Amino acid sequence: MKAYTIQHLHQLPTLTDHELPSVNDDLALIQLTASALNHRDIWITKGLYPNIRLGAVMGADGCGILDGQEYIINPGLEWGSNELYQSPDFRVLGVPDDGTFADFIAVDRKYLYPKPTHLSSVQAAALPLAGVTAFRAIIKRAQVRKGEKVLISGIGGGVALFAMQYAIALECEVYVTSGSDLKIAEAISLGAKAGYIYHDPDWPKKLLSDAGGVDVIIDGACGIGFNQLVKVCLPGARISFYGGTAGKIEGLNPQLVFWRQISILGTTMGSDADFNDMIDFVSMHKIVPIVDIIMPFDAIPDGFKKLASGNQFGKIVFQH
């Protein structure tokens, strides 16, 4: 079968003629119909992830067919029994385990979820990793409630967009930040109330003037900008963060946090229950993942280049 594998670090994945995976009673052979890209895939090619197995098939997100039924694959393997955190055996599909950038994949049947009927294959393939990460961040960790005021930082990335869509589905008042006016305009067209350029040091003042503050913040950056997030918190606010692309948190004033009973919640990926509940939520609210571009399977290396450019708004999906 055809597969994009990691052959060398610091290179794009290589189209390889790969052996068809072997299966057994638990492992089902899925014919992939679509797959999608995550920043994780880029970090793997840069060697920035532990347990990289050269020769492995890349790709965490995928959707495929088994016995005439189409399934979404939960890419979070071996989360374990504790909802609070992943077990030491936890790993994400696609390096070291063979992933979704291939014609076929062997997956334990327990990770297969029937594709929601309102989604196409391409839309469904955009959902898994970013969808469950956003779900755990905003629904399980921040426990956002209907109608609350929500700020999503760095809109345009997969997790940020899903978090925005979930919040809008719950009739929240959603605000966003971005480095790009275009992305802010797109977020507003999708239902966000307003957006702010995070390079503008006065954005917290503007948000406070517009919204009075927010109850929930979903962030993937941290860094020095984290203090601006704290400034716009209402009492009892929850900040969930799933990444730290802007580096360490510096100069965080404890008084601003404890006096207002703020919760700062680290979160990553999600459990089997999170994935299951996410699929139910997406189905119930008919949420359609935002797809930036659909590319053919053979263009997977071009997809990596596009994601690295940082210009995308939504997921980069590959039609197999």
Add this chain to the structure above:
Amino acid sequence: MKAYTIQHLHQLPTLTDHELPSVNDDLALIQLTASALNHRDIWITKGLYPNIRLGAVMGADGCGILDGQEYIINPGLEWGSNELYQSPDFRVLGVPDDGTFADFIAVDRKYLYPKPTHLSSVQAAALPLAGVTAFRAIIKRAQVRKGEKVLISGIGGGVALFAMQYAIALECEVYVTSGSDLKIAEAISLGAKAGYIYHDPDWPKKLLSDAGGVDVIIDGACGIGFNQLVKVCLPGARISFYGGTAGKIEGLNPQLVFWRQISILGTTMGSDADFNDMIDFVSMHKIVPIVDIIMPFDAIPDGFKKLASGNQFGKIVFQH
């Protein structure tokens, strides 16, 4: 009546001949039998608190008699209806409202709780503000569970000691930090498993070697040492902090937090429900507050000096 009032900033409270408070159907006149000191009282004399009313009677903690029954006073006034955070009207008894360093106090009956029968007046007076702050921090916010591993930083202070006692009551494995070998020895004699001098940069390694890490941390310091707290967290750990005496949090590595699904929870004081549940918990587990010293009412200014020295282990209580 006799009362210790704040007459000038940067001075100890002054013994004053104060008018007996007026009462009505809601306000009951309590004859105080004991009161206790908090760091808050010192900060007020230094002008480090908003809404300081010169001439007001100081003191948040107290126990007293009404119609032959002894009561503990909940010092948290007007928390409001939201359990997540205090209302803008929230304030603590003792400046600007007249407090407990007096012969009598007028208190709304809803803030009166019958004194647990296993406590003396002096012990009961030691409980309110530190007791409820610790209860919200470890029970409500960190949601400590029976048998978990718990670290209490800066043992010896009122909140830290109550948090330790609550954790021990829940059969937790409790570890402490302190600047003093003597305080660590006292904590161990009360049931802590081990303690570490926080000036020793290797204390996290020692704790990791002894305990493997902790599930819950209760901290009142923050500052640069906060990173050492994060280092000893087990996956899914909760850090509740109720103060920031060591200043801003610097250099916090987001990866260490989100990958291990750690929650960092700001907390202060407690709601009426927190206070009620704290009294029930203390009664059920027969928890006896740690009292450093019992001083006569007239020695209240000496109590301020003693607390400022930082050498106390437990509460400084005044017998009226």
